[in-house]
Amino acid sequence: MISPSEKNERSSLVPRDAISAVFFTLLGLFYYTSSWQYDLNINVGGIEKPGPGLLPRGLAIAIVLCSLVILIASLLRSRNTKEKRFKAVCEDMGLQKQNLIPSILVILGIVVYLLLINFTGYLLTSIALIMFMSWVMGERKWWANGLLGLGSGLFTYWLFWMVMRVPLPMGTLWE
């Protein structure tokens, strides 16, 4: 029977570098096809000048080549050396599976914040965001979350709007 720690130490079937190299190869190919619409050279008054597509196409080729070299090197290396499984890498970084949902909630919270801010305005949305994030990160006392949200929202509103004159969204709801 193989213990969990032994499982993590055995070589990964697919090296991490290979996964990332495939992603960047595809990104490079996408960038290359996007750059096709821009000319390599343009003619201005009879003079040939570098066009808007010159650097992007060169870059895309370089990205694809670089990624392919990383891919090949990682596959060759995996034959001779053991690479840690993904789970072991996450453990080394201190990441915990039970915190996956809170972290997704934090990202979703920010997404909702950005979608609502122009509608409800900076102050209300920011207070709500801070309260939500504080709750997700473990604070369960409603009054503590409320105090933190209100304090942060008002302080940042004062600092950025009143002192630094940064125009903040006031919210179309209140117009």
Place this chain on the structure above:
Amino acid sequence: MSVENLLAVFIGAVLGTVVGVLPGLGPVSTMAILLPITLSMGPAAGLVLLTGVFYGAQYGGSTTSILLRIPGEATSVITCLDGYEMTKQNRAGAALTAAAIGSFIAGTIGFVAVTLFALPVSRIAPKLGPPELFAISACGLIVLSNTSGGAFLKNLLMILIGIMLSTVGTDVITGTIRFDYGFYELSRGIEYVPVLIGLFGMAEIIQWTLSKKEQPSQVAKVRICDLYPTREDSRRMLPAMFRGSIVGFLVGLLPGPGAILSTYASYALEKKLSRNPEEFGRGAIEGVAGPESANNSALAGGLIMLLSLGLPFSGVTALLLGALTMHGIAPGPTFIAERPEIFWVFIASLYLGNFVMLILNLPLVPLFVMILRIPMNVLMPLITLICIIGTYSLSNQLIDVWIMLAMGVFGFLMRLFDFQAPPLVLGMVFGPLLEVSLGQSLIMFHNNIWGFWGRPISGVFLGLAVLAPVISELVRFYWWRARQSAISNDQPLSN
């Protein structure tokens, strides 16, 4: 220096520090906000205020880099690498002090350098044309790609991705809008500040949420005397400060984001010269002292070009040129002779600004370290909000915040797959300069790419760009072979 000027330095330094701590609002933005206010002051006082803001913002940016791994500005990115590691080892105070003292020493050296070299350097600058700028930028990117550690190819890939991001928006040479995919907000391009805050700030928040590790609680038990560098720290950091000051000044003479490049160059130099290079990235004090000195003295280098030739080579010097112009002063070859009272007050402000920073911030080091005592479930939401609003305040566009969020997720995945963020930032910052200089060079050479090799300076730097990674890999391969041979023969291998 009159009372008005002294007050201007003090106010500028305090304002700059407060704003520099906020991610997104860097020295350039703060100086831009204060520019109209300087109209009501004398020209010398106005310039001195702006210089004080710059130094304050630089120090503020390094404070968050060291304590929270969130750089306030691009010049503080490299400080994250070792500064934050020092914080994790309960040496945050030593790192902050190294940053403060390094800035002071760099300011002093910059003051001396400007007075000595303003005229001689101004004679060399006109010889650098677009081919030289392209060659120097390309060489700098390749040579510095390995600064933050990690595999060379992976760092090079990150630089290429950074340059790729910089191509989004309007092409400077032809005016064509590229890669906007129908979003008109992208026609002005992707700012590097949201990318920076995303890669470091948001990625750190995501990682913390997934790991929920508290900051070192031992901070509460540290004595005041433990918050400052030890004798060993001082022995190591002082030479790094002097070297960083010189490197920063020399790199600051080059067009483009010299202050950012100088931090990478200084870090690479310190790592090369160190007897224990493996300590870099794990809390080497030289990794904080060198770059922090370099980014301050780079301003002095840029000022030589501004004051003696009237050419602003960076955002900061462009703003200073704006301030001078608003006061009816045109810097150039005759500036020093015609307006010596402005020139010397300005130069003195370089020294004074750093002195004010030192006396203001050294006693505040324990206060800054107290930030670490705030529970993370309180600090992280606060930092998130400040990151969002700091990013939004750049151009009052929500697209910047969306980019910051996307780069936060990307930055976290980069950490998971062992990619370094600093090379990507370097690529983004240098991408526009690289493309413009390449385009101008190809126009000069009638699209003949071999023209670069016909000019001595560009030929040498391009040759270095090609040879440096080859030599570096050959040396690594030689040492690997030697180690393998020593292991198989059971012989000790001396380094």
